[in-house]
Amino acid sequence: xxxxxxxxxxxxxxxxxxxxxxxxxxxxxxxxxxxxxxxxxxxxxxxxxxxxxxxxxxxxxxxxxxxxxxxxxxxxxxxxxxxxxxxxxxxxxxxxxxxxxxxxxxxxxxxxxxxxxxxxxxxxxxxxxxxxxxxxxxxxxxxxxxxxxxxxxxxxxxxxxxxxxxxxxxxxxxxxxxxxxxxxxxxxxxxxxxxxxxxxxxxxxxxxxxxxxxxxxxxxxxxxxxxxxxxxxxxxxxxxxxxxxxxxxxxxxxxxxxxxxxxxxxxxxxxxxx
Amino acid sequence: xxxxxxxxxxxxxxxxxxxxxxxxxxxxxxxxxxxxxxxxxxxxxxxxxxxxxxxxxxxxxxxxxxxxxxxxxxxxxxxxxxxxxxxxxxxxxxxxxxxxxxxxxxxxxxxxxxxxxxxxxxxxxxxxxxxxxxxxxxxxxxxxxxxxxxxxxxxxxxxxxxxxxxxxxxxxxxxxxxxxxxxxxxxxxxxxxxxxxxxxxxxxxxxxxxxxxxxxxxxxxxxxxxxxxxxxxxxxxxxxxxxxxxxxxxxxxxxxxxxxxxxxxxxxxxxxxx
Numbered sequence: 001x002x003x004x005x006x007x008x009x010x011x012x013x014x015x016x017x018x019x020x021x022x023x024x025x026x027x028x029x030x031x032x033x034x035x036x037x038x039x040x041x042x043x044x045x046x047x048x049x050x051x052x053x054x055x056x057x058x059x060x061x062x063x064x065x066x067x068x069x070x071x072x073x074x075x076x077x078x079x080x081x082x083x084x085x086x087x088x089x090x091x092x093x094x095x096x097x098x099x100x101x102x103x104x105x106x107x108x109x110x111x112x113x114x115x116x117x118x119x120x121x122x123x124x125x126x127x128x129x130x131x132x133x134x135x136x137x138x139x140x141x142x143x144x145x146x147x148x149x150x151x152x153x154x155x156x157x158x159x160x161x162x163x164x165x166x167x168x169x170x171x172x173x174x175x176x177x178x179x180x181x182x183x184x185x186x187x188x189x190x191x192x193x194x195x196x197x198x199x200x201x202x203x204x205x206x207x208x209x210x211x212x213x214x215x216x217x218x219x220x221x222x223x224x225x226x227x228x229x230x231x232x233x234x235x236x237x238x239x240x241x242x243x244x245x246x247x248x249x250x251x252x253x254x255x256x257x258x259x260x261x262x263x264x265x266x267x268x269x270x271x272x273x274x
Numbered sequence: 275x276x277x278x279x280x281x282x283x284x285x286x287x288x289x290x291x292x293x294x295x296x297x298x299x300x301x302x303x304x305x306x307x308x309x310x311x312x313x314x315x316x317x318x319x320x321x322x323x324x325x326x327x328x329x330x331x332x333x334x335x336x337x338x339x340x341x342x343x344x345x346x347x348x349x350x351x352x353x354x355x356x357x358x359x360x361x362x363x364x365x366x367x368x369x370x371x372x373x374x375x376x377x378x379x380x381x382x383x384x385x386x387x388x389x390x391x392x393x394x395x396x397x398x399x400x401x402x403x404x405x406x407x408x409x410x411x412x413x414x415x416x417x418x419x420x421x422x423x424x425x426x427x428x429x430x431x432x433x434x435x436x437x438x439x440x441x442x443x444x445x446x447x448x449x450x451x452x453x454x455x456x457x458x459x460x461x462x463x464x465x466x467x468x469x470x471x472x473x474x475x476x477x478x479x480x481x482x483x484x485x486x487x488x489x490x491x492x493x494x495x496x497x498x499x500x501x502x503x504x505x506x507x508x509x510x511x512x513x514x515x516x517x518x519x520x521x522x523x524x525x526x527x528x529x530x531x532x533x534x535x536x537x538x539x540x541x542x543x544x545x546x547x548x
Contacts, residue, residue, distance in 0.1 A: 019293075064493070064542075065343075065493060065494045065542050067341040067384055067494070067496060069339075069360075069368045069384060069385075069386050071360065071361045071368055072361075086343075086345065086372060086379050086382045087345045087346075087379055087382075092493070094343045094345055094382055096370055096382060096384070098360060105360050105361055108360045108361075108368055108370060108384060109384070110341055110343060110370070110382060110383070110384035111343075112343050112493055112494060116519055116520035116521045116544055117520045117544075117546075118519060118520025118521075118545065119519055119520070120518070120519075120520070121517075121518045121519075122485050122517040122518065122545075123450060123480075123483060123485060123514065123515070123516065123517035123518075123522075124515070124516055124517075124518065125450070125513075125514075125515040125516070126515055126516075176397060176399070206397075209397060211396050211397060219338070219339060219366070219386050220339045220341070220386060220496075220498075222341060222494075222496050222540070224494075224521075224523065224540075224542045226516060226518060226519060226521065227518065227519050239399075240397065240399075241397070241398070241399040241400055242397065242398055242399070242400075242500060242535050242538070243395075243396040243397035243398075244394070244395045244396065244397075244398065244500060244501065244534070244535065245390055245392060245393055245394075245395075245500060245501050246390035246391045246392025246393070246394070247390045247392075247498075247500065248397075249498065249538060260518070261516050261518065264516070264523055264540075266496070266498075266538075266540055268338075268339050268498045270390055270391075271392065271396075272391075
């Protein structure tokens with residue numbers, strides 16, 4: 001039985017395209033499913049996981065590092081992922097993909113898939129954020145009982161660190177960071193593909209800064225998958241350090257129940273002129 | 275008169291390729307010039323700047339955020355960059371490119387080119403590293419008078435923070451970070467394209483950690499260009515935080531003479547099993 005996330009990132013091979021007799025790309029049906037939106041716009045992490053699913057399926061390996069560039073706001077509906085393996089090695093495979101609707105590109109991604117050799121932990125400079133409480137989806141307030149009501153919150157069981165939800169009450173804490181728990185609302189497993197979603201599943205930390213910000217469209221999001229998560233919810237921390245020149249960065253870390261770093265993320269977003 | 279960097283990242287349009295009557299890609303001669311190697315292998319930042327030059331030329335805009343995935347060790351010699359614009363908007367253009375030799379891909383890149391709207395500085399959480407001295411190429415020891423003699427050091431005028439050069443004397447300081455000055459040896463200007471090189475122009479900070487490391491091949495490098503550098507050398511700081519599972523991260527910051535953040539970088543590298 002598939003989890004909601006597995007169901008909504010499943011893809012179906014439609015065909016292959018050749019040029020000069022060589023197989024050049026694989027075309028997948030990769031519909032953007034409803035239920036992963038913020039307002040009307042599909043969440044960028046969900047879209048990265050969706051296109052990542054097609055890329056991962058094409059080369060039969062899990063994501064290691066994936067970058068997406070977002071070309072347009074995407075809404076739910078039919079879509080296709082055109083996946084072009086650039087180099088398929090013994091261990092690692094590098095792939096380019098574009099998520100299209102009616103031939104129009106909505107997102108382009110570049111990723112390397114596979115697993116690095118080695119499992120040693122040699123240096124960990126940092127640790128999981130102290131989110132101030134154990135994860136208990138039943139006992140903690142569900143994400144937003146306040147407007148807006150982004151529908152992705154029905155799919156996720158995100159719980160913020162006490163004090164980090166001030167932006168929801170128009171009482172931001174005054175620094176551009178936030179942390180909390182990540183899990184799926186249906187209790188579905190968090191695998192490497194799900195890390196691509198989790199890396200963009202929280203509100204932009206600029207919301208907690210007190211600086212004016214509403215819509216901050218992502219230009220680029222990169223996720224490094226550092227390990228397979230142990231079962232259980234993740235602890236996540238996000239921070240923006242540079243809000244300059246009409247742009248802002250956002251760095252993220254995802255830690256599993258065993259206390260291991262499982263992903264690092266970084267994105268660059270625009271601050272539209274108000 | 276071109277600087278060495280400008281000369282060695284110049285590209286020449288060879289032709290365009292069409293499919294179904296639509297122009298699909300532009301092919302540039304983009305030879306990998308000699309003089310930017312570490313040992314025999316061309317530096318990853320130079321290669322990113324070279325392919326970035328072709329991408330930037332194709333869409334006539336400066337780099338904003340560029341990611342490269344490195345497929346093979348690259349040596350100097352003839353090469354071509356195949357550049358495929360995915361979406362060209364009014365302000366921003368997103369482009370995929372592959373650097374090839376005899377049809378064999380050596381590096382694939384995805385980037386968005388253009389300039390964000392707005393120039394306000396709203397949040398800067400950090401500052402340029404204190405590199406302990408003013409930049410004075412004449413007065414400071416040139417990079418390595420010790421082996422190895424990577425030839426890129428003849429092109430660059432990199433000066434490390436006192437104490438950060440311990441790895442060269444087999445006396446690493448015990449933490450995975452380093453900082454210093456970056457400039458071109460010929461005094462050439464440091465523009466946005468040159469930031470792609472500068473982001474990978476220093477030794478891997480793991481060398482200062484005391485952990486075993488020699489060759490750390492980069493899988494992926496992303497550079498966010500945050501501003502046009504003011505004239506003069508850059509101050510740069512690099513740090514690795516997670517050396518786990520056969521991989522390591524490296525975060526970089528580049529600051530200009532006016533004290534502005536001009537680029538952020540992050541890379542994921544392999545630690546080959548010894």
